[in-house]
Amino acid sequence: xxxxxxxxxxxxxxxxxxxxxxxxxxxxxxxxxxxxxxxxxxxxxxxxxxxxxxxxxxxxxxxxxxxxxxxxxxxxxxxxxxxxxxxxxxxxxxxxxxxxxxxxxxxxxxxxxxxxxxxxxxxxxxxxxxxxxxxxxxxxxxxxxxxxxxxxxxxxxxxxxxxxxxxxxxxxxxxxxxxxxxxxxxxxxxxxxxxxxxxxxxxxxxxxxxxxxxxxxxxxxxxxxxxxxxxxxxxxxxxxxxxxxxxxxxxxxxxxxxxxxxxxxxxxxxxxxxxxxxxxxxxxxxxxxxxxxxxxx
Numbered sequence: 001x002x003x004x005x006x007x008x009x010x011x012x013x014x015x016x017x018x019x020x021x022x023x024x025x026x027x028x029x030x031x032x033x034x035x036x037x038x039x040x041x042x043x044x045x046x047x048x049x050x051x052x053x054x055x056x057x058x059x060x061x062x063x064x065x066x067x068x069x070x071x072x073x074x075x076x077x078x079x080x081x082x083x084x085x086x087x088x089x090x091x092x093x094x095x096x097x098x099x100x101x102x103x104x105x106x107x108x109x110x111x112x113x114x115x116x117x118x119x120x121x122x123x124x125x126x127x128x129x130x131x132x133x134x135x136x137x138x139x140x141x142x143x144x145x146x147x148x149x150x151x152x153x154x155x156x157x158x159x160x161x162x163x164x165x166x167x168x169x170x171x172x173x174x175x176x177x178x179x180x181x182x183x184x185x186x187x188x189x190x191x192x193x194x195x196x197x198x199x200x201x202x203x204x205x206x207x208x209x210x211x212x213x214x215x216x217x218x219x220x221x222x223x224x225x226x227x228x229x230x231x232x233x234x235x236x237x238x239x240x241x242x243x244x245x246x247x248x249x250x251x252x253x254x255x256x257x258x259x260x261x262x263x264x265x266x267x268x269x270x271x272x273x274x275x276x277x278x279x280x281x282x283x284x285x286x287x288x289x290x291x292x293x294x295x296x297x
């Protein structure tokens with residue numbers, strides 16, 4: 001029964017991929033995917049896995065929903081077991097776990113606050129304990145608090161933005177490097193806003209810019225250990241972060257050259273590419289998945 005529901009839901013969502021209007025809706029952060037209308041599209045029905053990640057184990061922060069969920073399901077279809085780290089969205093996390101298990105792979109879910117370095121360490125330990133190893137680390141969790149004026153950015157939100165969006169990348173990498181062997185992979189989620197700026201996301205875009213520099217510097221630090229570090233810079237993608245931070249979403253993504261927002265399943269294959277041997281000669285780079293916006297760097 002659950003398989004039939006999953007297939008029916010994804011079939012319906014195919015027709016919404018090119019939608020340029022989203023109904024009015026609002027949520028509080030961090031947002032729940034199951035409350036969104038329409039729900040984001042997780043994976044193409046015709047996406048064929050080819051064992052690119054067979055036998056691998058991946059840990060994904062923010063893996064309960066949005067881009068993280070889509071990456072988890074794509075990794076599973078390519079043969080990887082997955083550990084999902086999330087804050088408190090239990091219903092979304094359990095749904096993602098079901099999706100991964102439908103692909104025939106193991107999935108564990110770990111709830112906690114990534115701003116806590118001790119939790120980051122314990123989440124890595126739990127991944128190793130239950131799944132046996134770590135091959136791929138995806139740093140993906142993020143928050144944003146839109147403000148039109150710099151004076152309206154509170155210290156509380158400024159601290160939370162950086163403590164959520166960049167500090168855990170350091171915490172998770174420090175813990176992961178005890179487990180990642182030669183050939184290990186680290187993928188960091190940055191944003192188009194790191195490159196072109198954003199007048200209403202000053203602190204968020206600044207934290208995403210820090211992730212770009214983090215990715216480039218870490219790649220140089222780890223290249224001699226044969227651990228590759230790359231990133232993905234999504235443009236406007238329909239995820240729970242959007243209705244939970246913006247009052248109006250009906251025109252979300254219309255300012256891209258393609259004239260629409262992207263779906264998570266249009267971003268996730270970039271992570272598959274960076275996690276697999278297909279990208280064996282790539283490190284320190286950022287893939288831009290943004291609907292056609294030309295970005296330097």
